[in-house]
């Protein structure tokens with residue numbers, strides 16, 4: 374099958390289109406014929422070698438973390454899916470590879486595609502949708518009437534997180550640049566801060582939750598807009614010791630994580646704020662809940678551009694530009 378692969382780690386190295394064997398199907402997996410694949414910054418970071426410690430992949434590696442497609446084969450232990458089902462997923466770590474014609478996905482990581490979405494729209498959802506879900510619901514336990522600050526509201530995670538937070542009944546503040554103010558308002562943001570002309574620290578006070586996706590300076594400032602008892606959840610680092618334990622990292626890697634996050638953890642503790650790092654995980658159950666919200670019209674996909682399969686490298690470069698409005702998708706079939 375045709376696939377875009379990384380055969381050597383390297384910053385901005387072009388992915389290579391190669392002929393690869395179709396991965397072997399395990400008993401608890403289905404083989405998905407890929408129709409569309411979402412593109413994520415995680416793909417670029419893995420290609421650059423930034424995740425070698427956390428995700429020690431063997432090369433060559435087929436990249437791609439989001440898929441929408443059709444089940445063509447089911448392993449003997451699969452119960453809920455059959456050939457012909459239209460599905461979508463964020464495959465598990467170490468089983469990624471959606472920039473390809475076929476990808477095996479564990480049954481427990483898969484969900485039926487929302488009926489009201491095209492394949493391209495569905496492929497834009499899993500990774501960012503699950504990230505928002507795991508941050509706002511699983512970690513923050515965000516409730517009606519609470520106030521949440523979602524950074525970068527016009528990005529892949531932001532466009533989903535604003536809608537999810539609004540659905541939960543929270544008041545949502547977000548940052549974006551002037552050209553995207555109308556977009557984030559249309560998604561339900563109540564307070565919009567143009568980060569090119571305003572500082573969010575001057576506007577927001579006593580928030581319950583911050584979803585941090587930016588740099589260390591922004592992380593530090595975020596502490597000051599939270600109230601005592603508030604929660605700072607970061608998806609852009611630094612990783613905390615709990616995450617190290619979750620992924621069963623080596624003693625050395627756990628020590629590195631402890632050191633990297635010691636500053637923010639200490640400051641958060643001093644202010645009575647909970648700090649946690651999130652690295653999202655595949656989860657078919659949560660994805661089914663997301664399907665329900667999309668079919669009910671509570672959340673809609675936001676797609677910036679769809680690239681043809683041959684242009685996967687260009688799609689990744691576009692995501693890396695940091696200017697995407699919502700998601701970037703590659704159409705494979």
Ligand SMILES: NC(=O)c1ccc[n+]([C@@H]2O[C@H](COP(=O)([O-])OP(=O)(O)OC[C@H]3O[C@@H](n4cnc5c(N)ncnc54)[C@H](OP(=O)(O)O)[C@@H]3O)[C@@H](O)[C@H]2O)c1
Pocket residue numbers: 413414415500501504524525526527528529530531548549550551552553568586587607608609651652653654692695696697698699
């Ligand atoms: N830990 C995890 O599980 C996890 C999961 C998903 C993503 N992430 C990470 O989270 C980050 C965001 O991911 P993403 O997919 O949402 O990114 P993205 O879609 O590529 O973000 C692009 C958007 O960011 C906005 N932006 C850029 N600089 C900004 C700033 N200083 N303030 C506010 N908005 C800004 C841009 O808007 P303008 O053009 O208006 O500037 C653009 O719309 C990345 O670092 C990604 O790797 C982590």
